[in-house]
Amino acid sequence: MGVDAVIFDWGGTLTPWHTVDIRACWRAVARVLDPDRAEDVAERLLAAEAALWARVRTDHASATVDEVFTLAELTVGPDVLTERALPELFAFWEPYTHSDPAVLPLFRALRSRGIRIGVLSNTLWPRTEHERVLQRDGLLELIDGAVYSSEIPWAKPHPEAFRAALAAVDVVEPGRVVFVGDRLFEDVHGARSVGMRAVHVPHSAIPASERGHTQGVPDAVVPRLSELLGLVDSWRVAP
């Protein structure tokens, strides 16, 4: 059997789950874009983002934060979005981006066993922002390969998203990969569909509207990330 790589979801898995006030987030962004019509702009941004995430869930096609701005039909130039809107967006999210304290020792322990580490995230954000927060938490250099859906045409649970993650960690056999995530649809159903073993981290309060059409059945459940290492060790030596 053996385990060549462990690939992690990011939000709600490597970071603890947070219920974020998305409307407040877009209000903050709207205030820097158009202070006089901030409420209207915020509602349009909120609706645009919700429409894109709905598309991700139904079509498994990816989306980007640039598409949110386009769909919201903002009348500001791209430089304003890059220089003012995105920094405001990321500043709002900053408190929710910190990794679980168990991640750093877990990553080190996996690497000490020669196991490769990957990340596969459904995200609207660009790689640069993800790498900034992973670098801040001392994790970036421990990750062998990461795939952010904003950079590829697909999103989890689409098999191509998982195949991209396999390629990113340079592993051929999905059966020698463990995928760890907090969502039974995108993560567990998706990973098992391509032949990976799937571990569920069940501490996220996933809204009913975000549950998807299939609730995957995980190979294992770890209530805490600190329990993952023992599980992976048991699978490494299993016949």
Ligand SMILES: [Mg+2]
């Ligand atoms: Mg997640």
